[in-house]
Amino acid sequence: MMILPQYQKIEVTADKPYPVFLGAPLEELGEYLHSQFDDVEHILIITNPVIAELYEERLMKGLLDYRVNLLTVPAGEKEKSLERLSQLTTAALRFHTDRHTLVIALGGGVIGDLAGFFASVFMRGIRLIQVPTTLLAQVDSSIGGKVAVNHPAGKNILGAFYPPRAVWTDFTTLDSLPWEEVENGLAESIKHALITELGLFEFFETQEVGLRERNPILWCEMVTRSSTVKMTIVSNDEREQGLRALLNLGHSFGHALETEMSYRGVTHGQGVSIGLVAVAYLAQAKGHMTVAEVDRIKRLLSIYGLPTKITDITINGQDPQSLLQRMQADKKNQGGRKILILPQGIGRAVISKECTDAEILEAWQRVL
Numbered sequence: 001m002m003i004l005p006q007y008q009k010i011e012v013t014a015d016k017p018y019p020v021f022l023g024a025p026l027e028e029l030g031e032y033l034h035s036q037f038d039d040v041e042h043i044l045i046i047t048n049p050v051i052a053e054l055y056e057e058r059l060m061k062g063l064l065d066y067r068v069n070l071l072t073v074p075a076g077e078k079e080k081s082l083e084r085l086s087q088l089t090t091a092a093l094r095f096h097t098d099r100h101t102l103v104i105a106l107g108g109g110v111i112g113d114l115a116g117f118f119a120s121v122f123m124r125g126i127r128l129i130q131v132p133t134t135l136l137a138q139v140d141s142s143i144g145g146k147v148a149v150n151h152p153a154g155k156n157i158l159g160a161f162y163p164p165r166a167v168w169t170d171f172t173t174l175d176s177l178p179w180e181e182v183e184n185g186l187a188e189s190i191k192h193a194l195i196t197e198l199g200l201f202e203f204f205e206t207q208e209v210g211l212r213e214r215n216p217i218l219w220c221e222m223v224t225r226s227s228t229v230k231m232t233i234v235s236n237d238e239r240e241q242g243l244r245a246l247l248n249l250g251h252s253f254g255h256a257l258e259t260e261m262s263y264r265g266v267t268h269g270q271g272v273s274i275g276l277v278a279v280a281y282l283a284q285a286k287g288h289m290t291v292a293e294v295d296r297i298k299r300l301l302s303i304y305g306l307p308t309k310i311t312d313i314t315i316n317g318q319d320p321q322s323l324l325q326r327m328q329a330d331k332k333n334q335g336g337r338k339i340l341i342l343p344q345g346i347g348r349a350v351i352s353k354e355c356t357d358a359e360i361l362e363a364w365q366r367v368l
């Protein structure tokens with residue numbers, strides 16, 4: 001077994017455990033693969049042209065002993081489709097991909113979900129390594145084994161639990177990430193802090209300047225602490241029977257807003273950010289959070305450029321009644337009751353069935 005002293009390695013103890021390497025250089029992935037998989041000869045890298053241009057060369061440095069093919073798909077959420085999956089399959093077969101091939105998903109959450117779903121179904125499943133290159137992918141989507149494509153009826157309708165063999169996280173890939181993409185990851189990271197870790201929340205508060213300037217040491221700490229929250233949660237509840245649902249904090253509101261706005265003029269991070277404020281109001285109304293705590297959450301989100309009310313992102317007024325209606329379709333609902341994740345102060349959250357439509361409506365009104 002090779003020793004990787006400079007990386008941090010954290011094991012996700014799922015049904016099939018896998019390591020997450022933090023701070024692991026792209027160039028050294030090949031060496032790791034050699035040490036782990038002696039029957040792999042062929043590697044399929046799935047990525048998009050932007051990411052290939054930036055990082056293919058560095059990754060390839062360690063893969064010289066393999067037969068490697070690179071498949072690129074255009075950037076964008078709409079590529080998470082069955083049509084694209086079918087095209088990937090055709091191209092993969094042309095490259096003589098077989099059951100011994102290993103797939104490397106090099107990219108953000110879109111590539112991770114698409115390439116991951118491809119790996120899960122190609123010849124009933126081939127090995128997958130996640131190499132996340134966005135903040136959101138590093139702290140969230142590459143961990144936990146959920147892979148999916150979208151369907152006209154909704155996002156991630158066709159998917160699987162398909163844990164990777166490893167997650168290989170190189171923090172330096174974040175240097176090239178545009179700030180608006182950073183915000184998507186920050187919204188999830190702040191969510192992680194709200195769910196389980198007051199200390200991480202305080203870190204975001206106190207290290208504002210350094211984090212905004214992308215100080216590499218602080219970013220390394222932020223990604224490490226935030227991804228560890230996700231790893232801990234999925235290690236305890238891989239299949240979302242209970243605890244993992246906490247990761248949906250702010251998402252019932254966020255998704256409702258995203259769908260109401262037809263995914264235009266609102267990013268996922270913005271939806272989540274407004275959703276976090278809405279659940280904070282709800283928790284306050286139920287006596288689980290003080291006004292000061294709600295203000296603290298709003299202040300933190302604003303510092304990082306995230307919206308705390310709908311007018312921060314659009315001048316078009318939204319109808320709270322139809323936003324409430326949108327929440328009716330939430331996958332988590334049970335028997336007509338809305339299941340919501342509610343913060344309990346900062347650093348703790350619970351699953352709640354106790355919120356009435358009137359209370360939810362009031363929370364919507366407060367973020368208008």
Ligand SMILES: NC(=O)c1ccc[n+]([C@@H]2O[C@H](COP(=O)([O-])OP(=O)(O)OC[C@H]3O[C@@H](n4cnc5c(N)ncnc54)[C@H](O)[C@@H]3O)[C@@H](O)[C@H]2O)c1
Nearest residue numbers: 050075108109110111133134136137141146173176177184
């Ligand atoms: N599987 C899960 O558990 C899970 C969890 C959360 C989100 N998701 C999914 O993740 C997707 C969103 O992922 P995302 O936010 O990473 O978006 P994304 O994958 O679309 O990437 C955002 C943009 O950043 C570019 N990019 C990626 N890495 C870059 C880099 N290092 N430098 C410069 N540009 C770079 C991409 O080309 C793209 O244009 C959604 O489809 C969502 O459903 C999945």
Ligand SMILES: [Zn+2]
Nearest residue numbers: 188251268272
């Ligand atoms: Zn999210």
